[in-house]
Amino acid sequence: MLIKPIHQKIFEKAKPFLRTRKNLIHTRIALHYALKLLQSEKGDEDVVIPAVLLHDVGWKTIPANLHLTAFGPNPSNPKLARVHEVEGAKIAETILKHFQYPSKKIKEICRIIRGHDTRKRPISRNDRIVKDADKLWRYSRKGMAIDRERFQIPRREYLVFLEGIIDQWFLTPTGKRIAKREILLRKHDAGEFKG
Ligand SMILES: [Fe+2]
Numbered sequence: 138m139l140i141k142p143i144h145q146k147i148f149e150k151a152k153p154f155l156r157t158r159k160n161l162i163h164t165r166i167a168l169h170y171a172l173k174l175l176q177s178e179k180g181d182e183d184v185v186i187p188a189v190l191l192h193d194v195g196w197k198t199i200p201a202n203l204h205l206t207a208f209g210p211n212p213s214n215p216k217l218a219r220v221h222e223v224e225g226a227k228i229a230e231t232i233l234k235h236f237q238y239p240s241k242k243i244k245e246i247c248r249i250i251r252g253h254d255t256r257k258r259p260i261s262r263n264d265r266i267v268k269d270a271d272k273l274w275r276y277s278r279k280g281m282a283i284d285r286e287r288f289q290i291p292r293r294e295y296l297v298f299l300e301g302i303i304d305q306w307f308l309t310p311t312g313k314r315i316a317k318r319e320i321l322l323r324k325h326d327a328g329e330f331k332g
């Protein structure tokens with residue numbers, strides 16, 4: 138995956154914060170989809186890529202034993218989701234300032250991070266791409282395996298849910314297209330097309 142040297146440097150700074158809740162693999166996969174989305178959706182890679190790389194750094198401020206109470210199908214402590222957004226935006230700002238990143242872009246990146254899960258309406262084209270890249274993780278082979286284990290959902294049931302929610306969830310046509318293709322691949326993984 139080729140990203141600009143400055144984005145790679147930002148990623149290196151983010152990594153210590155991502156070593157929890159499988160966030161490093163989550164971020165790599167979201168990055169892969171963000172790069173794909175940027176090929177057909179209009180967006181500023183200097184906002185989208187850092188926002189994707191840094192969006193979940195805030196989880197590091199929340200004790201790992203509480204993570205599963207904060208997200209998923211039945212969160213008992215959904216306020217923690219807000220904490221990871223707000224704290225994440227602060228950490229992101231520090232990292233970006235360290236590299237003297239343009240302040241206008243820092244502003245947008247931090248706004249995106251501050252609402253990446255709880256704000257349903259996107260604030261910009263860039264935000265739409267970040268939100269779709271984040272969600273596409275669930276459709277990847279690895280992401281689906283991790284989430285199924287976390288939430289203890291049978292494969293078939295989870296596939297039906299993910300397929301049914303595509304049009305409602307995804308904000309860009311490219312996001313929808315990629316999600317639909319991934320669902321076909323996951324059905325194939327599950328052996329649904331065999332025999
Ligand atoms: Fe998040």
Ligand SMILES: [Fe+2]
Nearest residue numbers: 163192193271
């Ligand atoms: Fe995420």
